[in-house]
Amino acid sequence: MKSAIGIIVGETSPMQFKFMIGRHVGRGAYVKVRGEGKDWILAQVDEVKRSNAAYNLAHMERGKEDGQAREWIVAQARVIGVATAKGLRPPTTPSRPGEEVFLADERLIKGTLGLSQGRMYIGKLRGYDLRVELDANSLVQKHCSILAKTGSGKSYTAAVILEELLEKKVALLIIDPHGEYASMKSPGREGDFSRFKIKPRGYDVTVYTPANMTVNPRADKLFRFNGISLNAREIARMMPEESSNGQIGLLYEAITALKAETDTYDLEDVIEAVGKGTSKSKWSLIGNLEQLNEMGIFSGFPTEPDELLRRGRASVIDMTGIGPEMQSMIVARLLSELFEARKLGKVNPGMVVVEEAHNYIPERGTGKAASTSIIRTIAAEGRKFGLGLMVISQRPARVDKNVISQCNTQIIMRVTNPNDLKALSKGLEGMTGELEEEIKRLPPGTAMLVNNEIERPVVVSIRPRKSLHGGVSTPIVAPEEEMLDRPAEIRTEPPERRAEGGLLRRMFGSR
Numbered sequence: 001m002k003s004a005i006g007i008i009v010g011e012t013s014p015m016q017f018k019f020m021i022g023r024h025v026g027r028g029a030y031v032k033v034r035g036e037g038k039d040w041i042l043a044q045v046d047e048v049k050r051s052n053a054a055y056n057l058a059h060m061e062r063g064k065e066d067g068q069a070r071e072w073i074v075a076q077a078r079v080i081g082v083a084t085a086k087g088l089r090p091p092t093t094p095s096r097p098g099e100e101v102f103l104a105d106e107r108l109i110k111g112t113l114g115l116s117q118g119r120m121y122i123g124k125l126r127g128y129d130l131r132v133e134l135d136a137n138s139l140v141q142k143h144c145s146i147l148a149k150t151g152s153g154k155s156y157t158a159a160v161i162l163e164e165l166l167e168k169k170v171a172l173l174i175i176d177p178h179g180e181y182a183s184m185k186s187p188g189r190e191g192d193f194s195r196f197k198i199k200p201r202g203y204d205v206t207v208y209t210p211a212n213m214t215v216n217p218r219a220d221k222l223f224r225f226n227g228i229s230l231n232a233r234e235i236a237r238m239m240p241e242e243s244s245n246g247q248i249g250l251l252y253e254a255i256t257a258l259k260a261e262t263d264t265y266d267l268e269d270v271i272e273a274v275g276k277g278t279s280k281s282k283w284s285l286i287g288n289l290e291q292l293n294e295m296g297i298f299s300g301f302p303t304e305p306d307e308l309l310r311r312g313r314a315s316v317i318d319m320t321g322i323g324p325e326m327q328s329m330i331v332a333r334l335l336s337e338l339f340e341a342r343k344l345g346k347v348n349p350g351m352v353v354v355e356e357a358h359n360y361i362p363e364r365g366t367g368k369a370a371s372t373s374i375i376r377t378i379a380a381e382g383r384k385f386g387l388g389l390m391v392i393s394q395r396p397a398r399v400d401k402n403v404i405s406q407c408n409t410q411i412i413m414r415v416t417n418p419n420d421l422k423a424l425s426k427g428l429e430g431m432t433g434e435l436e437e438e439i440k441r442l443p444p445g446t447a448m449l450v451n452n453e454i455e456r457p458v459v460v461s462i463r464p465r466k467s468l469h470g471g472v473s474t475p476i477v478a479p480e481e482e483m484l485d486r487p488a489e490i491r492t493e494p495p496e497r498r499a500e501g502g503l504l505r506r507m508f509g510s511r
């Protein structure tokens with residue numbers, strides 16, 4: 001066996017001990033000591049302190065400084081549990097002072113922490129060559145949240161998880177406010193692929209726009225709701241809240257009149273029918289209806305819910321060009337339709353991903369959104385019906401607590417805002433001051449992972465994406481070459497195609 005790294009000193013308890021170390025052992029390192037019997041006690045270093053008797057304050061004041069460096073380093077370790085043949089059990093007796101401390105071997109760590117619950121490979125345990133693998137079923141059915149400040153790697157990490165889910169043939173629907181997920185179609189071009197042993201690849205992704213192709217040329221298809229023979233409530237739900245209350249009566253009247261004449265009518269027919277009314281307030285209603293009609297979100301050729309959830313494929317609802325209020329109305333209606341269809345078994349099971357979730361499920365007092373109620377319902381009941389939820393946000397404090405508390409897997413990346421940290425602490429069992437410090441310092445691409453299957457929060461170096469990352473930051477000062485090429489836009493075409501273009505140009509010239 002490898003030699004000891006230190007010796008337990010001072011008072012110990014079942015939950016923690018201190019040990020003096022002879023060489024460097026950093027915070028976060030996993031260590032082991034012998035417990036009662038032969039079982040190993042697994043612990044993690046959460047603080048390291050260095051002191052020197054020669055420079056001890058009290059000592060120096062007495063003027064007895066003898067110049068001899070007597071330095072020692074003491075690490076404080078928190079016990080994770082006792083590794084028995086039957087699995088990890090909670091420690092009951094304090095470790096013995098004088099006992100030798102060893103670095104924990106990877107087999108022990110892997111076996112006891114529960115890092116390989118499934119086959120979804122999301123990264124490596126920080127500081128170790130140990131894969132962290134999650135269970136896809138548990139992640140989807142019991143929901144997942146990714147919370148951290150901007151630029152810490154939330155969308156990147158989400159995409160890593162989504163890649164794994166697609167490979168497990170899960171159907172995905174992604175609410176994408178910034179158009180970041182279209183790039184999942186193409187293989188990635190950078191990243192330490194060999195260290196993480198992965199191969200770049202693209203995925204089957206369809207991008208839908210609720211606007212139109214001019215507003216969003218990145219889209220593959222239009223996203224539309226059924227616009228035929230809508231009732232008053234269905235229409236009112238897509239209008240600004242302040243107007244819908246006063247105008248729903250008028251709308252109801254007009255639609256009743258229409259229905260007496262015909263079974264099938266569209267939004268233009270409704271506008272015409274409202275126009276026939278005599279009320280003075282009809283004009284603002286007509287204004288709203290015309291706006292809806294011009295937007296084109298209602299159509300005779302609606303997007304069918306079953307088309308949006310296909311096994312092993314992702315449908316992206318790219319909200320580029322849609323105002324915030326309309327976005328949440330679209331999400332409300334879309335998810336309601338999908339949830340109903342799922343209950344009836346008319347669509348595949350799958351996972352709904354909500355980026356910038358604070359916009360769609362704002363915490364009470366921080367805003368209102370039409371989509372709050374349905375997302376809460378999916379969080380509470382989705383599991384029964386095979387509809388999972390992933391919520392992503394940069395403002396943990398501003399996201400509906402009801403939804404966050406339903407997420408069994410929590411991925412926390414760097415958070416520094418005190419309100420957000422407080423919100424996280426409330427939602428997390430066993431949040432300690434040390435963990436909070438850790439969260440403030442997590443570098444980009446590093447995440448703290450918490451779920452019921454893993455013994456305690458672990459820090460994970462997220463693996464590189466296999467697919468291309470389409471970040472949202474648009475360079476203001478772009479490299480000259482790129483500026484000539486295509487100003488301030490994210491390049492999403494796969495590298496081969498560009499290489500091919502280059503080859504063709506070389507073969508045939510480009511005059």
Ligand SMILES: Nc1ncnc2c1ncn2[C@@H]1O[C@H](COP(=O)(O)OP(=O)(O)O)[C@@H](O)[C@H]1O
Nearest residue numbers: 149150151152153154155156444445462463471
């Ligand atoms: N695991 C990772 N490996 C490599 N680079 C990463 C990783 N996570 C994030 N990044 C980098 O950090 C940048 C910001 O990540 P992003 O996911 O867009 O942040 P967020 O969504 O939190 O604002 C990305 O453009 C990417 O270059």
Ligand SMILES: [Mg+2]
Nearest residue numbers: 154155156472
């Ligand atoms: Mg993001």
